[in-house]
Amino acid sequence: MNYLVEIAKKNKFLVCIYLLSGILIAFLSNFSANYFQRLIDKFNDGSLAVSNIIIYGFVLAIVCVLDYLDEYPGRSLEHGIYIDLKLKALNKISRIDYQVYQSMGTGKLVQKIENGASAGKGVLFDFLFCLFRQLCPSILFSMIFIYSINKKVMLIILIGYIAVFFITNLLLKVLYQIKERILSNEEMMNHILVRGFMEMVVFRINKRFKHEIEKAELAKKEIVNSKVKMTLIHEAFFAIFALLVIVIKIFIIAYGWVTKSLSIGAIIALITLIDNAYTPIAIFNVLFVQYKLDRTAFKRYTDFLDSENDEQLDKGEKITSLKADISCTGLKFLYDNRVVLDNFDLNIRHGENVALVGESGSGKSTLIKLLSGLLKPQGGKISIGTYELNNIDLNSYYDCITYITQESPIFDGTLRENLVFDKNVEDYEIIKALEQVELLDLYNKLENGLDTELGERGTALSGGERQRLALARLWFSQANIIILDEATSAMDNITEEIVMNRVMDLLRTQTVIVIAHRLNSIRKFEHIVVLREGRIVGQDSFNKLLENNAYFKDLYYASTRD
Numbered sequence: 001m002n003y004l005v006e007i008a009k010k011n012k013f014l015v016c017i018y019l020l021s022g023i024l025i026a027f028l029s030n031f032s033a034n035y036f037q038r039l040i041d042k043f044n045d046g047s048l049a050v051s052n053i054i055i056y057g058f059v060l061a062i063v064c065v066l067d068y069l070d071e072y073p074g075r076s077l078e079h080g081i082y083i084d085l086k087l088k089a090l091n092k093i094s095r096i097d098y099q100v101y102q103s104m105g106t107g108k109l110v111q112k113i114e115n116g117a118s119a120g121k122g123v124l125f126d127f128l129f130c131l132f133r134q135l136c137p138s139i140l141f142s143m144i145f146i147y148s149i150n151k152k153v154m155l156i157i158l159i160g161y162i163a164v165f166f167i168t169n170l171l172l173k174v175l176y177q178i179k180e181r182i183l184s185n186e187e188m189m190n191h192i193l194v195r196g197f198m199e200m201v202v203f204r205i206n207k208r209f210k211h212e213i214e215k216a217e218l219a220k221k222e223i224v225n226s227k228v229k230m231t232l233i234h235e236a237f238f239a240i241f242a243l244l245v246i247v248i249k250i251f252i253i254a255y256g257w258v259t260k261s262l263s264i265g266a267i268i269a270l271i272t273l274i275d276n277a278y279t280p281i282a283i284f285n286v287l288f289v290q291y292k293l294d295r296t297a298f299k300r301y302t303d304f305l306d307s308e309n310d311e312q313l314d315k316g317e318k319i320t321s322l323k324a325d326i327s328c329t330g331l332k333f334l335y336d337n338r339v340v341l342d343n344f345d346l347n348i349r350h351g352e353n354v355a356l357v358g359e360s361g362s363g364k365s366t367l368i369k370l371l372s373g374l375l376k377p378q379g380g381k382i383s384i385g386t387y388e389l390n391n392i393d394l395n396s397y398y399d400c401i402t403y404i405t406q407e408s409p410i411f412d413g414t415l416r417e418n419l420v421f422d423k424n425v426e427d428y429e430i431i432k433a434l435e436q437v438e439l440l441d442l443y444n445k446l447e448n449g450l451d452t453e454l455g456e457r458g459t460a461l462s463g464g465e466r467q468r469l470a471l472a473r474l475w476f477s478q479a480n481i482i483i484l485d486e487a488t489s490a491m492d493n494i495t496e497e498i499v500m501n502r503v504m505d506l507l508r509t510q511t512v513i514v515i516a517h518r519l520n521s522i523r524k525f526e527h528i529v530v531l532r533e534g535r536i537v538g539q540d541s542f543n544k545l546l547e548n549n550a551y552f553k554d555l556y557y558a559s560t561r562d
């Protein structure tokens with residue numbers, strides 16, 4: 001609830017206007033019904049004055065105008081709350097602890113945020129605001145006006161409330177269960193859809209789509225059946241409710257006729273006021289079922305918002321340059337209870353080219369993620385010159401390092417944006433960088449040149465082109481430490497050699513740490529670290545390792561066979 005309070009506070013001006021206008025409309029609507037009674041009675045006994053008609057018309061007109069003006073704060077809040085909740089999620093992702101993020105599936109997370117933002121809007125706007133600005137005031141004012149007409153009638157209405165409460169309570173329990181079933185089926189349906197869209201190639205080649213569509217058809221059948229059942233129960237609820245209100249209205253007419261205690265105006269006003277008193281109860285019951293369901297979806301969203309942050313992002317010593325040796329001492333890291341690195345020592349001199357090699361799962365990426373501050377060691381330390389990585393403000397650290405992964409993230413934007421982000425760089429410099437990574441031919445074929453849109457995740461490019469584009473960013477980077485995690489894995493051997501020679505030439509003075517599977521690409525590296533099951537089993541130059549390290553020799557021959 002804290003997050004909703006925060007959003008309400010952020011929009012406090014609009015919230016106050018919206019609540020007050022709702023309360024005013026509820027008051028004026030009930031007042032107009034009550035005033036109508038006086039009007040009819042005055043009409044009947046001949047004492048009606050023009051001023052009465054003007055006042056009545058004026059009140060109705062104000063309600064009409066307020067109803068319209070109310071749309072502004074109403075719609076602004078409705079859409080604003082939903083988007084604010086999504087922004088909160090984006091803000092959270094920018095600070096979330098990397099390991100927590102890793103444990104959440106991205107597809108599921110997006111769905112959780114989408115549902116959570118909509119549920120949060122439901123709880124605050126559709127339920128709480130409606131309750132306090134419309135339902136409660138409407139019941140309160142109608143009861144006050146009914147009381148002013150006849151106390152006994154008010155008592156009867158109160159007894160009617162108790163009957164409504166018991167009947168609807170039963171129906172709501174059934175409704176809640178059905179809605180819950182609909183939601184879980186809808187979630188399954190969305191999950192199948194997202195999976196199908198994201199894994200199109202895998203599913204097509206493995207012929208999974210037939211099975212997935214069958215599952216979705218089953219979910220669809222359940223959703224449709226449950227929705228029809230829910231509508232029938234809803235309608236039954238409203239029918240019972242309408243019958244009850246009719247009984248009370250008939251009773252009032254009979255009561256007025258028998259006791260002669262009610263004027264015609266009073267009977268007409270009471271009939272309108274009864275609707276004003278009971279309709280909110282019907283609305284409340286329907287909203288309450290949705291509120292309970294929204295609370296569950298919103299809880300999942302707030303669990304995400306409450307998950308651990310990486311506190312180091314803007315805490316610690318700020319650095320401006322990192323021209324220093326890196327040393328890992330007694331480093332320990334576990335995934336759950338699985339030890340990946342234990343008592344791990346490694347020294348990397350400033351300006352050195354280091355390659356990490358080893359079988360899949362030997363801990364190379366884990367080490368890189370520790371060096372980049374994404375993962376935190378559970379023991380030991382990483383020092384960079386006089387700094388300890390644990391004590392460095394990570395946002396300042398990220399000005400000094402560059403980390404390029406094999407997925408080479410290309411985002412939905414132009415070629416220029418993908419290379420220099422929002423930096424102001426002359427076109428000829430960008431084109432020169434493209435030439436260095438062998439992308440000049442591709443560039444020359446582009447109709448819109450640097451302004452060509454690359455599509456979501458760079459779908460308009462091949463894997464090797466995407467990787468070369470990511471490497472071209474190095475020509476605009478000021479970083480002192482460059483990490484390349486299989487950044488050339490999708491390139492052919494010849495292009496890889498040409499591009500890597502130019503990259504290493506560019507990075508002569510920087511510390512370069514590379515993960516490589518194709519060992520031919522690191523022949524010139526002066527420092528190669530051989531990892532096996534989280535331990536260093538050799539480190540030396542390429543030729544010396546090939547001569548003296550049997551495990552490295554196996555890796556090398558296996559990689560040349562590939």
Ligand SMILES: Nc1ncnc2c1ncn2[C@@H]1O[C@H](COP(=O)(O)OP(=O)(O)OP(=O)(O)O)[C@@H](O)[C@H]1O
Pocket residue numbers: 102335336340358359360361362363364365366367
């Ligand atoms: N998010 C994770 N949760 C749990 N275990 C993980 C996670 N990421 C990696 N591991 C495990 O940690 C070990 C080391 O993984 P790591 O990715 O560091 O290996 P790697 O040498 O980079 O492998 P590859 O060459 O295949 O990329 C592996 O056994 C892996 O299964």
